[in-house]
Amino acid sequence: MEEGCSLNRANCRSKGGSAGFKVAILGAAGGIGQPLALLMKMNPLVSVLHLYDVVNTPGVTADISHMDTGAVVRGFLGQQQLEDALIGMDLVIIPAGVPRKPGMTRDDLFNINAGIVKTLCEGIAKCCPQAIVNIISNPVNSTVPIAAEVFKKAGTFDPKRLLGVTMLDVVRANTFVAEVLGLDPREVDVPVVGGHAGVTILPLLSQVKPPSSFTQKEIDYLTDRIQNGGTEVVEAKAGSGSATLSMAYAAVKFADACLRGMRGDAGVIQCAFVASQVTELPFFASKLRLGRTGVEEIYPLGPLNDYERSGLEKAKKELAASIHKGISFVRK
Numbered sequence: 001m002e003e004g005c006s007l008n009r010a011n012c013r014s015k016g017g018s019a020g021f022k023v024a025i026l027g028a029a030g031g032i033g034q035p036l037a038l039l040m041k042m043n044p045l046v047s048v049l050h051l052y053d054v055v056n057t058p059g060v061t062a063d064i065s066h067m068d069t070g071a072v073v074r075g076f077l078g079q080q081q082l083e084d085a086l087i088g089m090d091l092v093i094i095p096a097g098v099p100r101k102p103g104m105t106r107d108d109l110f111n112i113n114a115g116i117v118k119t120l121c122e123g124i125a126k127c128c129p130q131a132i133v134n135i136i137s138n139p140v141n142s143t144v145p146i147a148a149e150v151f152k153k154a155g156t157f158d159p160k161r162l163l164g165v166t167m168l169d170v171v172r173a174n175t176f177v178a179e180v181l182g183l184d185p186r187e188v189d190v191p192v193v194g195g196h197a198g199v200t201i202l203p204l205l206s207q208v209k210p211p212s213s214f215t216q217k218e219i220d221y222l223t224d225r226i227q228n229g230g231t232e233v234v235e236a237k238a239g240s241g242s243a244t245l246s247m248a249y250a251a252v253k254f255a256d257a258c259l260r261g262m263r264g265d266a267g268v269i270q271c272a273f274v275a276s277q278v279t280e281l282p283f284f285a286s287k288l289r290l291g292r293t294g295v296e297e298i299y300p301l302g303p304l305n306d307y308e309r310s311g312l313e314k315a316k317k318e319l320a321a322s323i324h325k326g327i328s329f330v331r332k
């Protein structure tokens with residue numbers, strides 16, 4: 001008999017019960033899902049962590065559950081366990097779906113990931129319609145509109161509770177701008193608005209904090225690097241996937257902001273891709289304030305320079321098509 005087994009698990013006093021939020025990760029066994037699960041298990045605001053995937057969740061769950069942090073971890077495998085994974089959740093994070101390979105755009109993932117996100121959101125509408133939902137699966141510019149349509153169909157849509165995760169664009173922008181300025185990235189804050197693909201990723205370098213000026217060469221370099229940061233990683237990984245570790249970091253930074261808002265903390269501000277009236281488009285990423293009910297305030301874009309205004313026009317053109325594609329997928 002294996003050492004330690006003399007104390008039958010069923011005889012152990014039940015653990016957990018600490019106050020906190022219930023969080024589900026859908027796609028928890030994947031490249032993003034695993035480090036995301038690890039980091040969420042370390043988050044003191046989480047009391048229960050549900051790990052759902054169509055493969056490998058028993059192993060990931062057993063592994064993560066041995067960490068001596070507060071959250072109780074439970075695993076769920078396959079479509080027949082989706083509803084159990086979702087019941088009672090406060091926050092659902094979705095990194096389920098296929099990643100890019102070199103030469104692909106995020107939109108090339110639409111055919112597979114649209115259906116995955118649709119099915120998962122149908123489960124959310126049924127089992128935890130009050131949950132805040134963080135969508136990571138690409139193409140975010142289309143999967144967020146898909147989620148909104150599913151929730152509208154089910155009569156559960158609340159625009160304050162549906163957020164497309166664009167945090168990695170901000171994380172990258174902070175890193176690259178800090179490098180140019182010779183600052184610590186933790187001191188730098190770059191608003192990134194628009195969407196999450198190529199030219200739709202619009203860093204507002206005129207609004208960087210601390211206030212900074214850049215040469216035109218620096219602006220061109222930074223804008224290009226921020227817009228193509230995802231492709232930089234896809235090419236470096238040479239066929240084995242896209243950003244997973246920096247994405248898990250960004251997803252946790254964003255989820256933690258959502259949880260702090262839900263707890264009632266003041267002044268929790270992040271960028272995300274949400275239903276919005278900041279432009280004429282129905283969805284747009286911009287700075288917003290997170291609170292008890294999700295998105296409590298969406299901030300206007302603020303003054304843009306000519307370079308940013310022209311970038312905004314390009315971004316809106318591509319975004320409009322991606323949003324339309326997502327909406328049509330559910331309405332067809």
Ligand SMILES: NC(=O)C1=CN([C@@H]2O[C@H](COP(=O)(O)OP(=O)(O)OC[C@H]3O[C@@H](n4cnc5c(N)ncnc54)[C@H](O)[C@@H]3O)[C@@H](O)[C@H]2O)C=CC1
Nearest residue numbers: 027029030031032054095096097098099136137138168247
């Ligand atoms: N929003 C963002 O900034 C970013 C988004 N992504 C996107 O995140 C997604 C996931 O990327 P990775 O984790 O690298 O991919 P991966 O292939 O390593 O993991 C995806 C996981 O989803 C699971 N899955 C597939 N169908 C599912 C279903 N119906 N229900 C539940 N789980 C399902 C797979 O079994 C797998 O474990 C991709 O679409 C990728 O493009 C990636 C990086 C950044």
Ligand SMILES: O=C([O-])CC(=O)C(=O)O
Nearest residue numbers: 100168229230231242243
């Ligand atoms: O580029 C990709 O396919 C993954 C992604 O969204 C990112 O890294 O920003």
